[in-house]
Amino acid sequence: xxxxxxxxxxxxxxxxxxxxxxxxxxxxxxxxxxxxxxxxxxxxxxxxxxxxxxxxxxxxxxxxxxxxxxxxxxxxxxxxxxxxxxxxxxxxxxxxxxxx
Numbered sequence: 001x002x003x004x005x006x007x008x009x010x011x012x013x014x015x016x017x018x019x020x021x022x023x024x025x026x027x028x029x030x031x032x033x034x035x036x037x038x039x040x041x042x043x044x045x046x047x048x049x050x051x052x053x054x055x056x057x058x059x060x061x062x063x064x065x066x067x068x069x070x071x072x073x074x075x076x077x078x079x080x081x082x083x084x085x086x087x088x089x090x091x092x093x094x095x096x097x098x099x100x
Contacts, residue, residue, distance in 0.1 A: 017097045020050065022086075025093035027071065029085035034073035039089060045071045047096045054100070 027049075028042035037045060049070045056064035086093075 017094070017100075020097035020100055021090060021093040024050070024096050025086040025089040026082065028089055028093065029082045030073045030077060031071055032085050032089075033077035033081045034075050036071075036074050039085075039092070042071070043089065043092050043096050047099065050100060 024043060024046050027046040028037075028039065031037045031042040031045065032039050036042070049068060052064065052068045053070075056062075056068060059065065
């Protein structure tokens with residue numbers, strides 16, 4: 001029974017990492033498509049923001065939540081362009097999600 005529960009936990013962790021990777025890829029792609037950052041800088045900025053958000057969840061004072069600098073694109077970009085860039089960024093996003 002222990003093996004099954006470990007397997008379920010591992011599967012849940014893998015699904016969580018994949019969701020994180022998708023979020024990283026899409027958020028970074030929006031920044032790249034807007035011309036705000038390079039691909040590597042955008043991935044790093046999104047990961048930093050996610051890391052800060054997770055730290056803020058445990059902060060009872062709420063101070064960390066105020067300090068989060070969530071990146072946002074400087075202009076609206078086409079969803080097709082974002083999707084194409086996000087697909088290209090998935091490998092880097094998966095690697096980055098493993099560091100969270």
